[in-house]
Amino acid sequence: MSDDDANGADGADDAADDADANDADGADAPLVETVHARGHENVTAEHASTFEVTTDDWLTPAGDCILAVDADRAPRDFSQAFREACRSPEATVTATLTVEGDDRTHEATVTGRGDPGLALVDDRSMVGRTSDYTDDERTILVEAEKAAADLDRDLVAALAAGADCRLRLEVEPDADR
Secondary structure: OOHHHHOOHHHHHHHHHHHHHHOOOOOOOOEEEEEEEEOOOOOOOOOOOEEEEEOOOOOOOOOOOEEEEOOOOOHHHOOHHHHHHHOOOOOEEEEEEEEEOOOOEEEEEEEEEOOOOOOOOOOOEEEEEOOOOOOOOOEEEEOOOOOHHHOOHHHHHHHHOOOEEEEEEEEEOOOOO
16 A cells, blocks of 8 residues: 555545544544555455454465555554553444455444453554453454454455455443443
């Protein structure tokens, strides 16, 4: 992904959306972070307990949890308010992956929760987990309702074809679960 793509008109719109969400009145307003990435020919999305997006621009066949590469951001880039909100065990964290395939747009949403053990300081990748494992700087949510293997296979095929994608992360602090 070029810098122009990451910072183009769509990126400006996403930044405005993020700013609106992060500046909303009220302590219970959702906070949003948006990551742009792309698929890769080695995307298989076969992992049963995690999904991952990485800033690396390569992927080996062994990376069966990785959905997208060449991400323009990592957890270390997220706002402090977003990271703090994710550390609440009552927070709901929603990851929405939008993939622009050749024939249509694919979307998948995965919901999990925050946890006090989330560090969110990794500068390379972000991982959603179906477990409650947090001893990792890259974990962005725990107790996810889905992992890579649970995603729609048409969405996975579009990623394997190298489609552009957007990962929208939203945290609702102290949401009723």
